[in-house]
Amino acid sequence: MWGWLHDNSTTLQVLVSLLSTCVWITYLHVFLSSYRRQTRSSLMISREGARDLKARCIVSNMGSEAAFLMDVLVEFETEGKKFTTSVIDRLELQGAEGDTSKTGSAQGPMASGSYVDIGSFEDILxxxxxxxxxxxxxxxxxxxxxxxxxxxxxxxxxxxxxxxxEFIFGTEGSVVHVRPIEIAAKQIRSRRKRKSLRRLLEKIQRDEVLNRSVSPELIGRPGAEN
Incomplete structure (x- = not known):
């Protein structure tokens, strides 16, 4: 046996080196996967405080690093037409005589684990x-x-x-319930989608209102990583 080991020592060394390399590659993959999960950004959009239009809309930063909330868009369909516009500026706080110095904005930094109150759904509408x-x-x-x-x-x-x-209406035609459609917000963070987000922000800043929905181009096909 010792003679066989001596005769095949070179081959065994190569095999051991390959095995060690595979082990280290596996460790590196596990480490990188864990690191990516820990540093991956995550934004949550939730309804808080009530179930009608008085409910507050909350955007939370659940990622491990700080984030700067740049914009909140709302898209909807009315009279068969689709629209998308920005609602991050608290226009309801504007002075009665058009004093824009009294206009607030939800735009700003969010520490990890913190949140921003966008306003009530009534404010957003x-x-x-x-x-x-x-x-x-x-x-x-x-x-x-x-x-x-x-x-x-x-x-x-x-x-x-x-x-x-979705809005559930009562018998008198008023909204009595604001109900989330998805269990949690869908995350959009792939490199390809980042370019779409940048173009979208540029269009919103220039045109203020888009005569279309933008979520299909951001979310993509169901089950896809965004």
């Missing part, structure tokens, strides 16, 4: 209503979708989360 002429804006909407966009990694990367809500 009011902000969107200012872009349109519909006399009964709320009754025209059956569902809406919110898209929170944030910057991470020293503002180099854009990430987003998307969640839909």
């Amino acid at each position: 009011t902000r969107a209503h200012r872009q349109f002429d519909s006399a009964d804006f709320t009754r025209d909407i059956l569902r809406t979708r919110l898209i929170a966009i944030a910057a991470t990694s020293q503002a180099r990367d854009l990430v987003a989360a998307c969640r839909g809500f």
